[in-house]
Amino acid sequence: MIKKFIDNAGWPRIIIALFLLGLFIAAPFVGVNVWTSLNNTLVRFGMNGVMVLAMIPMVQAGCGLNFGLPLGIIAGLLGATLSLEWNTEIMSRLLDLGAKYNITWLNEIFVNTYREPLGFASAIVIAIPVAAVLGWLYGKLLNRVKGDEMMIATYVGFSSVSFMCIAWLLLPYKHPTMVWGYAGRGLRTTISVEGYWLHVLNDALAIKINDNFTIPTGMILFFLFMAVIVWIFMRTKTGTAMTAVGSNPEFARASGVNVDKMRTISVVMSTILGAIGIIVYEQSFGFIQLYMGPFYMALPAVASILLGGASVNKASILNVIVGTFLFQGILTMTPSVINGYLQTDMSEVIRLIVSNGMILYALTRKVRAGR
């Protein structure tokens, strides 16, 4: 029974889970507040959850790990920056609408009480079509390079990020808090979302347990909501066909499934989820990070889902939840606890070794050949 559990979970996962448990046990002895740590872990879980969720469709459809997540992130960044740029305009349009039909309570609700959630929603609404278009193109590309998706995805991500570096400088953004002060153009490297939609999800329905522990209910619920959508989608006809393509493309083709179409849909979904994921991340983090910010963001997400037990061509919601919790747990706990013991910050090194070690483990596992 224990052996079966070990087989199911895999040694790396157990070692890392034990390591994390050890960190939590050791925490009080070095003066680290366990409540604060748990709170941080939970917040970071909510921040990163949706981006990890973005891995599922592509893995299931046999496109491999989405190292091209930065593409989705870019769509999210466009949505976020545009929602800030147009914030005043969107709000005044809504006000006009209210005035036109003489509905004053509408103004009250939409513009004053729900100003921030509306801004957040507008960011997502703008980001989704952008992500869909980019994802569609990206999916078409990946269909032509079956077998080499992961490496190409990595470089599609990198080149799109560096392309957007040029675009952020040149796009005609005008908003004074977003562009460089002296030049009057070119977006700043980090843009604060304070006053727009900072912590809209974190603070929604937040339950305060004690001074150091607050459940960010809104963010967790949002993650669960997205997870349920993905879960339901994977059980629809399209979702099942997609899984079939991932498990055995020849068989799927023989049963009349359009393999390329399914793969494209999965890539579009992944990209959209990536876009939503980064907006959720930003509302909690407080800043939009442009330029080289999204560069390495795929790696933690990839590592998380693998840590949760996914393989290169099988992934589930449970993998996402377990993996994100373990990975973010280690990221929060190592700096504080190891710092307490050794008086140095080893978190960066541990992050590198754990996350990349996990990806390596998954890549070298003897799974049925993916192609």
Added chain:
Amino acid sequence: MIRKLFDIIANNAVPAVFIIISAFAIPLSGFSASYLVQELLTRIGRNSFLILSLLIPIMAGMGLNFGMVLGAMAGQIGLLLICDWGVVGIPGMVLACLIGTPIAIVLGVFCGHIMNRAKGREMVTGYILGFFINGVYQMTVLYLMGWVIPITNPNLLLSRGYGVRNAVSLLGIRGVLDNFIPTMIAGTEHSQQFLSIQGSGAFMLLQIPCFNGAIRIPLMTLIVIALFCVFIIWFRKTKLGQDMRAIGQSQTVADSAGIAVNRTRIIAIVISTVLACYGQIIYLQNMGTLNTYNSHDQAGMFSIAALLIGGASVSRASIANVFVGVILFHLMFIVAPMAGKNLIGEAQIGEYFRVFVSYGIIAIALVLHAWKRNREREAARRSLRGGA
């Protein structure tokens, strides 16, 4: 006929595009010819060896060796140790190579085994392995050096007493290979002077007139690179080289012909890693400073981008590709920021453009290769069906 023409264009499209970009960017940048020639010559000496180390795994059908950063890290550890011991000049470089070699061999064997477990995705595996070993390297350099591994020179260590500083000056070996021959010619007293008072204007350089200025030639480095090219040409003709080419063509056929596929693949990676280690040492002796935590990061990406710009693909690369690539890539490297500044008034744009092109070119090369391979596979399947 038309198909052949198409092939020629397809195979040389990337270098051609770069020549066109450069043709526009060079006048825009406003650099003088002698400056450009000087910079290019320096960069050929600096980077060629690293790029050449990529050739052997390509021959063995393992794709672009993203794991070459492992070798670069081994070389850096050698350099850090000789800096600590105060060994300077050519003996210092040789010693750094001697220290780096066993580390590179161990890492290469490890890398080879991992890649054998991940056949068909060697590149992405090598790429992630680079990050993984980077973690181990950082742990070694940041925590173990000065604590477990004795480092006595306080200039190397962080103020907390262990861990190596972010930037390490390599004055002791700076330019020693580049300027080896002129120093030798100039006689012993100069070489004495050269080794001890580096950077104070006592450089002995080989200069030749060029256009309206004089350029310095890193003669010894170029000789080493030439020798290495000869080595590769020779190596292709050996039994081992032929085995590798056979494996590159088809692993199954090679296996049934009695070639130890896995072992040969490991050897290919080990050779590449060791050479990358030497390449990084040559690179850093030219640079003169070691960025302990990021010098190796870019070694892999820039080398691969340069090789691809030279017209190589994932499965086919020649020595000519290396030199064409290094010239074109670095030409763009030099002129892009200035051209960007003169064109749009912002040097940053040229900088980003350069980064974008490096990544974009790798992406395009990978896509073209995978596309072509899939088409060929499709064609092969169709011909089996009887041309239907």
